Amino acid sequence: MVLIKPTALIGLESIIELISLFATFAIGYAAARIYRLTKEKRYLYFSTAFLFLTLGFLIRTFINAGIYFGRKDVVEIAINTPVITIYKALSLIYLMAMISAYLILIILTFKIQDFKLVSLFVIFALVSLVASYKFYIVFPILSFLLLLHIVIYYASQYHQSKKPVQGWITFGFIVIAVAQLAFPFIYYDMQWFVFGTAIQLLGYLILLASLIKVLQK
């Protein structure tokens, strides 16, 4: 696991992730509201996926802000057992929330209903979680690959409908997927982390703008 050094953080990434949090929450809330009216499970699952993303951003905002504003050296944190335990636990919940969100979106968009296939996805999620926790580099690559599947789905939808809003949603997911590719570079320069979160925010803002456009009609 990579521990983010305070010197690499500029404080901005917490604000960026806080905005991403509001974007994912707005989408999740809109879907939850529809579920309350229709009682259709697909809206509940869609809402759950985006609320998992919200939880992920909330945790990462909390971790990054804690490290940045605490101004503690990473070595100091590592030797302080209770702090590192909390950090590790939060990191695990963060990974679990993000992986679950992506997998729910894949299951939902590809309309996978076969119980055996869903079970396979759960096993895949658990293996991915362990691998991501042990080796940080696995997570952004895995996220990119999972998001690529979501992009493929939305691109095919857009290809069929040619609706501009679906084009924007596809573009939003492309931006989010591409942003994941910045994160493995944190091994070379930690500033890639801020760059990645900023690009990712752009993707979520595109999704939020698409949602506003849809609800305004």
Add this chain to the structure above:
Amino acid sequence: MNEKRDKIEIVFDILSAVEKKGGKIKPTHLLYKANLSHQRMKKYIAELLEKGLIQEVAEGQNKLYMLTEKGTQFIAEYQRIKQFTESFGL
């Protein structure tokens, strides 16, 4: 599609049939437009009246169903849901 979805769709079809007729419709026209059996239509009409989505009005000898403000809001809300569903590919 589940039963609930079908129900909401039918409600939308009934209400939009009323709206397309200028906000008021004769029961016989509604029965034809909604494409439902007389028995099922009676059930839906009773529910829509109870929920205040339509109201019964008299025009001379005729009984008409009129779209209420709540009914108009339902149509708008349903169209937003439909847009959301289509846009996010659900």
